[in-house]
Amino acid sequence: MFVDVAKIEVKAGDGGNGMVAYRREKYVPMGGPAGGDGGRGGDVVFIVDPGLRTLMDFRYQRHFRAKAGENGRPKNQHGANAEDLLVKVPPGTVVRDAQTQDLIADLTEIGQRAVIAKGGRGGRGNVRFATAKNKAPDMAERGEPGEVKEVLLELRLIADAGLVGFPSVGKSTLLSVVSAARPKIASYHFTTLSPHLGVVSLGDERSFVLADLPGLIEGAHEGQGLGHEFLRHVERTKVLVHVVDMAATEDRDPVSDYYAILHELKEYNPLLVERKQVVVANKMDLPGAQEHLVLFQQKVKDVEIYPISAITRDGIDVLMHRIAELLDQIQVEESNKMDFAEAEVVYRARGPRLTFTIDRDGNVFVVESAELDKLVAMTNFDQYDAVKRFQTILRRSGVDDALRAAGAKDGDVIRVGDMEFDFVE
Structure with a gap:
């Protein structure tokens, strides 16, 4: 599990x-x-x-x-x-x-x-x-x-690239082909109920971690389906690999599917749509896929599209090398940001050492203060000198004056933390 x-x-x-x-x-x-x-x-x-x-x-x-x-x-x-x-x-x-x-x-x-x-x-x-x-x-x-x-x-899974898309578009099959991961694969929705990770090794000694993430549905940003459980893991990935069923095997519209997924990502976190991404036109070995690809390229602009077939493995090598190149670019960009951040130093002034508020609980004056609550817990009230020290701290910190200003008089009950005291002039 x-x-x-x-x-x-x-x-x-x-x-x-x-x-x-x-x-x-x-x-x-x-x-x-x-x-x-x-x-x-x-x-x-x-x-x-x-x-x-x-x-x-x-x-x-x-x-x-x-x-x-x-x-x-x-x-x-x-x-x-x-x-x-x-x-x-x-x-x-x-x-x-x-x-x-x-x-x-x-x-x-x-x-x-x-x-x-x-x-x-x-x-x-x-x-x-x-x-x-x-x-x-x-x-x-x-x-x-x-x-x-x-x-x-x-x-939140730590993966360099994440496979996103609707259920049954071929994400699990693609991961099993390019890595040693063996996610469960079947021809029904939500085969992948939990994320899977695989390491993709290229011939030039480069490698990266690819995640097969559970399929999205419309309304995921509101918690529908796997909802937030899925989107939480997307936040970790540096490159989004958007897998689309270009054969439209379930009478789906590849263009509508693509924009629907972008909408869910944007509604969950607007920064996600600014990540580097590539579109994978999968199932190109099936009838009708080429015609759908032409229409897709006409309607979806400004995005890299890589036609592949996870079954026949056509186009996969080009796709994996492109993902590796994008990851290299991101690493250079992050290094430049880190160098700039190291030169920035922010100084903040410390706040007052002891803060408190005074409220009423019936006839009891309640002094609320995290510092004083801690002081009560650390004071042994069976010891005379400890009680004197506690009283001195209340006086010097202005609690006594604040109680008088709030209307406390001789004999009134004062509560600090778990202890109650009589106010004595």
């Missing part, structure tokens, strides 16, 4: 907790703080594995969790960092945030890695909070929570 879409949840490891500890030595009666920091939680890292071809494994395992870092130890010993969790994915995997649809990673190269969820940093031990006024702080940080994300995986 070919599986090219999967939704999973990834959870990076939490940072280890910092420790509250003090020096306990025979001749040092008032030893200072000696609590070590917690270790860093493991990242969830996707790595491209050339041995994978589908996302089938993600149908059976949907949750991936990295390990937490170790807690800090006495005598200023830091906890060990957790190992990253490596998740293998096939080449061509696109990773998006399932909620926002934002692109997280586009994994195309063998061995390429991408951090999908970042592990939390370790909490600081009490030695980190020693000051001239408080030489023996009775507080330490909890570890930072690791990131949790629900991500959508999409597999």
